[in-house]
Amino acid sequence: MPSDPAAPHFRVERLAPGVHAAVARTTGAALANSGIVDLGGATLVFDSTLTPRTGRLLARTAERLTGRAPAFVVNSHYHGDHIWGNGAFVGAHVVSTRTVRSNVIARSRGQFRSMRREVRHELPRLGHPRWPIERADVPQLRAWFRAVRDAPAELPIVPPDVTFNDELVLEGSRRAVHLLSYGGGHSPSDVFAYLPDERIAFVGDLALEGYHLSVGDGYPAEWVRILDRLRRLRPRTVLPGHGPVGTNRTIDRAARYLGDLLTLARRARARSIPSPEFVRTPIPEKYRSLRFTLMFPENLRRVYASLGPAGRRRSSK
Numbered sequence: 469m470p471s472d473p474a475a476p477h478f479r480v481e482r483l484a485p486g487v488h489a490a491v492a493r494t495t496g497a498a499l500a501n502s503g504i505v506d507l508g509g510a511t512l513v514f515d516s517t518l519t520p521r522t523g524r525l526l527a528r529t530a531e532r533l534t535g536r537a538p539a540f541v542v543n544s545h546y547h548g549d550h551i552w553g554n555g556a557f558v559g560a561h562v563v564s565t566r567t568v569r570s571n572v573i574a575r576s577r578g579q580f581r582s583m584r585r586e587v588r589h590e591l592p593r594l595g596h597p598r599w600p601i602e603r604a605d606v607p608q609l610r611a612w613f614r615a616v617r618d619a620p621a622e623l624p625i626v627p628p629d630v631t632f633n634d635e636l637v638l639e640g641s642r643r644a645v646h647l648l649s650y651g652g653g654h655s656p657s658d659v660f661a662y663l664p665d666e667r668i669a670f671v672g673d674l675a676l677e678g679y680h681l682s683v684g685d686g687y688p689a690e691w692v693r694i695l696d697r698l699r700r701l702r703p704r705t706v707l708p709g710h711g712p713v714g715t716n717r718t719i720d721r722a723a724r725y726l727g728d729l730l731t732l733a734r735r736a737r738a739r740s741i742p743s744p745e746f747v748r749t750p751i752p753e754k755y756r757s758l759r760f761t762l763m764f765p766e767n768l769r770r771v772y773a774s775l776g777p778a779g780r781r782r783s784s785k
């Protein structure tokens with residue numbers, strides 16, 4: 469569909485009748501994946517992408533696929549690439565946990581401003597041979613940074629107006645969507661959507677496919693427990709926050725990645741290796757093909773810090 473203005477940003481994939489994934493292209497401005505569900509009588513979109521522009525394209529795509537403008541936009545967590553498109557869903561309710569709402573209100577405006585400053589500074593340096601960023605990641609980082617640079621300076625921050633703590637079920641004539649939160653793993657509060665009849669889960673950044681997880685704002689041990697509970701729902705199809713559509717193995721791989729990092733950090737602690745040295749640990753062989761290698765040192769730092777204050781060592785940085 470060459471005339472579709474959404475095509476450069478995401479690829480639409482049908483997961484079941486009335487259930488679609490908008491899978492972000494690595495060279496587009498959406499950055500994060502979204503789900504589109506025809507509930508029967510109402511349309512739900514899961515995550516609104518990085519920018520109002522891609523949010524509008526997503527809203528239009530959802531309308532074309534379901535015959536209705538979306539009535540609900542769910543936010544998996546408060547990070548910008550999942551919520552900055554909220555304002556494009558005119559007339560829709562934005563749904564998430566109370567904690568996501570308070571984080572959006574308290575942090576999103578500041579985060580957008582600092583990211584805009586940062587991308588202006590970083591864009592000219594991207595792809596420079598002396599700049600320590602994996603070459604394979606450069607085109608995607610460039611698309612991401614440009615999208616933030618080109619977004620409106622006064623980007624509308626639209627926080628959730630329908631909130632819950634643990635679970636909210638949206639019932640349509642065609643199907644129900646269970647919105648669940650098992651607490652904070654990747655962020656202070658993470659929401660996923662589960663469609664029990666189809667065994668489809670939209671999991672936001674709780675699991676990624678082909679990317680390093682982003683642990684910098686997370687709670688690694690709690691995250692592992694969340695993934696264990698999520699696995700018990702036995703999802704067959706898993707839409708990760710980034711990367712192609714996966715399966716229940718996507719959840720397993722995320723849990724294993726976190727487990728491996730926790731093991732590395734515990735060993736380093738046991739050998740009294742300080743954090744600044746630990747974060748220089750090379751990426752283990754089996755994770756070398758993952759995208760966004762720049763996440764790895766920050767992931768190590770956070771996992772190490774999550775183990776609590778170091779025993780007898782002095783706590784200076």
Ligand SMILES: [Zn+2]
Pocket residue numbers: 545547654655673682
């Ligand atoms: Zn995130």
